[in-house]
Amino acid sequence: xxxxxxxxxxxxxxxxxxxxxxxxxxxxxxxxxxxxxRHCCAGDDMDTLVSLFKETGSRADIAVVTGGLGPTxxxxxSEAAAKAAGVxxxxxxxxxxxxxxxxxxxxxxxxxxxxxQALLPEGAECIPNPAGTAPGFVQTIGxxxxxxxxxxxxxxxxxxxxxxxxxxxxxxxxNRLFNRVKIISVxxxxxxxxxxxLHGITQDFPEIKPGLRAVxxxxxxxxxGRGKDSRYLDECIEQATxxxxxxxGKNVFSVDGNSMQAxxxxxxxxxxxTIAIAESCTGGLISHWLTNVPGSSTYFHFSGVTYSNQxxxxxxxxxxxxxxxxxAVHEKTVKEMADGVRRITGATYGLATSGIAGPTGGTEDxxxxxxxxxxxxxxxxxxxxxxxxxxSRIKNKEIFAMTALEILRRELLGITED
Numbered sequence: 001x002x003x004x005x006x007x008x009x010x011x012x013x014x015x016x017x018x019x020x021x022x023x024x025x026x027x028x029x030x031x032x033x034x035x036x037x038r039h040c041c042a043g044d045d046m047d048t049l050v051s052l053f054k055e056t057g058s059r060a061d062i063a064v065v066t067g068g069l070g071p072t073x074x075x076x077x078s079e080a081a082a083k084a085a086g087v088x089x090x091x092x093x094x095x096x097x098x099x100x101x102x103x104x105x106x107x108x109x110x111x112x113x114x115x116x117q118a119l120l121p122e123g124a125e126c127i128p129n130p131a132g133t134a135p136g137f138v139q140t141i142g143x144x145x146x147x148x149x150x151x152x153x154x155x156x157x158x159x160x161x162x163x164x165x166x167x168x169x170x171x172x173x174x175n176r177l178f179n180r181v182k183i184i185s186v187x188x189x190x191x192x193x194x195x196x197x198l199h200g201i202t203q204d205f206p207e208i209k210p211g212l213r214a215v216x217x218x219x220x221x222x223x224x225g226r227g228k229d230s231r232y233l234d235e236c237i238e239q240a241t242x243x244x245x246x247x248x249g250k251n252v253f254s255v256d257g258n259s260m261q262a263x264x265x266x267x268x269x270x271x272x273x274t275i276a277i278a279e280s281c282t283g284g285l286i287s288h289w290l291t292n293v294p295g296s297s298t299y300f301h302f303s304g305v306t307y308s309n310q311x312x313x314x315x316x317x318x319x320x321x322x323x324x325x326x327x328a329v330h331e332k333t334v335k336e337m338a339d340g341v342r343r344i345t346g347a348t349y350g351l352a353t354s355g356i357a358g359p360t361g362g363t364e365d366x367x368x369x370x371x372x373x374x375x376x377x378x379x380x381x382x383x384x385x386x387x388x389x390x391x392s393r394i395k396n397k398e399i400f401a402m403t404a405l406e407i408l409r410r411e412l413l414g415i416t417e418d
Contacts, residue, residue, distance in 0.1 A: 001172055003034045004060045006052065008067035008077055009151055010043045021066040021149075021156055028160065032169055033177035033226070034062065044068060049080035057084065057142025062168055064160070067151030069134040071113035077148060078137070082121035085141045089119040094126035095135040102133055127163045131155045138167070145171065180225035182237050183257030184244055187218050187406055194219050197247040205240045207233065216395065217402045218260070221248075250415050253406070260405045261289040267412040268299035268348075275408070276302040276347035278316055278337045280328065281355035281371060283307070285401040302345040306337065316340030316352075329354050329366050331383035334374030338383075342376040349411070350376035353404050357396040371400040373407055382411075 005025050011017040019041065026036045040056070042048050049068075056063050068077030082089050096118040103110050120126065120137045127136035127149070134150040136159055147164045149156045186194055191214050198221065201210045211222040223240055225233045245252055254263050268275060277287050287303035290296055304315055309328055312318040317340040318333060326332050334352045342350030355371030362368035369388040374381065384407060388399050410416075 001034055001061045002059070003029050003036050003062040003064070003168075004038045004040065004056050005029075005036060006040045006042070006056065006063060006065040007151070008042050008044065008049065008065065010074070012041050012067065012151075013043045021151065021153055024153070024157065025064050025066070025160060028165060029062075029064075029168070030179045030181075032165065032172065033179050034168065034172060035177075044074040044076055046076055046080055046083070049077065050083045053081060053084035053141050053146070057140075057144040057146070060144045062147070062171070063144050064147045064149065064164065066149050066156055069117060069136065069148065069150045071111070071117055071133065075116075078119055078121065081124075081137075081139050081141065081146065081148060085121055085123070085139055087122040090122055091115075091118050092120040092124065092126050092135075092137075094128065095120055095137070098126065098128040098130075098135040099133055102129070102131075127159055129155055129159055131158055136163075177226055177228055178230040178233055180223075180230075180233050180237050182223040182225075182241060182255070184221040184223070184241065184248075184252055185218055185254040185257060185260075186221060186248055186251050187253055187260065187402060188251045189219065189248070191219050194221065194248065198244065201240055201243065204243070205236050207236045208240045210240075217399045220257075250410070253409060259289075259293075260402060260409065262293050264405050264409050264412070265290065265293045265296055265299060267409065269295075271348075271412060273348035273412070274299050274301045274346075275349045275351060276304075276341045276345040278304050278306055278312075278341040278350065278352040280305070280307055280312070280337075280353055281357050282353045282397050282401045282404070285397055286351065286353065286404055289401065289405070301347040302341065304341060312337060312354075315344075317343070327366075329356060329370060329372055331372050331374070331385055334372045335376070335381050335383045336374075338374035338376040339381050348378065349408065350374075351404055351408055352376075353400055355396075355400055357393045357400070359391070359393060369396055371396075371403065373400075373404045375407055375411055377411060 005022045007019045007022050012019050022039050029036050042052050068075050117134050121139050124137040124139045129135050132155040136149040139146045198210050209224040213220045225237050227233045284305045306312045309323050316337050318336040334354050337352035338350040352374040356362050356368050358368035372385050374383045390396050
């Protein structure tokens with residue numbers, strides 16, 4: 001069964017509104033085992049929409065369309081669908097009731113423009129909208145079953161899950177294919193290297209299609225599986241995952257699509273450990289990421305953005321001799337920062353960063369992209385130096401923060417550095 005997803009509206013094609021609806025619909029259809037072969041977007045133009053609906057109706061089995069069902073003059077999807085199907089519009093009783101049911105509790109009068117929303121193509125079946133004024137509808141155009149839904153995401157979500165998806169699954173029937181998607185998150189290797197290490201996966205696991213996606217500063221390996229036997233598909237995904245783990249090794253930080261901060265938080269919880277952060281060049285980004293994770297209050301103790309040298313000395317206890325001799329960006333300095341933040345907070349671990357994010361401030365010895373990271377644990381104080389070559393201040397801050405979390409993750413797992 002072939003499915004297409006269509007989004008309508010001038011606001012979509014001009015970029016003033018991001019089309020999140022199509023991504024949501026495609027994801028849900030894929031989970032149901034239905035192949036989505038095309039996304040289309042069209043503005044509020046009658047000829048364009050009629051042509052698009054006819055074209056889609058000639059090749060697809062199912063199409064889900066969002067947008068253009070409102071009360072204003074540029075909401076022309078219903079009329080375009082009628083023209084594409086070669087039928088007239090009529091006032092649908094179920095659509096009118098949906099609108100009345102929406103207004104009744106609010107004790108508001110239905111306006112003339114809202115009555116327009118009850119006009120559906122002849123032969124259409126109404127999809128009630130409990131959350132808004134725009135009923136959806138189902139209409140056959142050509143050989144394709146079209147599901148028309150409003151463009152407001154919250155309205156569309158409930159109508160799609162409660163009314164549309166069950167009908168699509170029923171149409172699909174015994175032809176259902178199961179889909180599986182596994183996301184393996186990698187940090188510390190370039191995309192090209194990760195790609196090279198995936199060689200042979202498709203040959204050994206023909207049911208699995210690997211894919212790569214760079215989500216700076218991570219690399220996501222996606223394993224797509226599709227077949228009629230869900231148990232066999234799960235086994236293939238797991239075997240392919242094990243193969244990839246052997247090839248990529250400790251640079252994999254999650255096999256569940258979790259963020260680095262979520263994985264670090266999970267490890268801190270498991271070990272009943274706490275963390276305190278002293279940030280200079282990352283400006284609070286590490287702390288921001290960690291505290292975005294629900295439940296982080298159980299392990300996150302303290303964050304200090306000790307940007308100036310004086311703050312490093314006064315707050316963290318870095319000695320003025322260290323600053324004067326080595327400077328702020330040095331392994332000895334971040335060792336004292338990490339040890340200081342751990343000491344003053346009583347956290348299990350102290351993590352510190354100091355570096356040069358750019359675009360200015362670099363020297364021959366310490367160019368832009370240089371970062372020093374310190375970690376203090378109950379047993380040791382360690383430091384690391386890196387030099388990245390990104391020309392963006394934001395990218396440097398992100399790679400610095402991610403590298404610091406990776407150092408913490410490896411410390412928690414007892415993984416030794418290369």
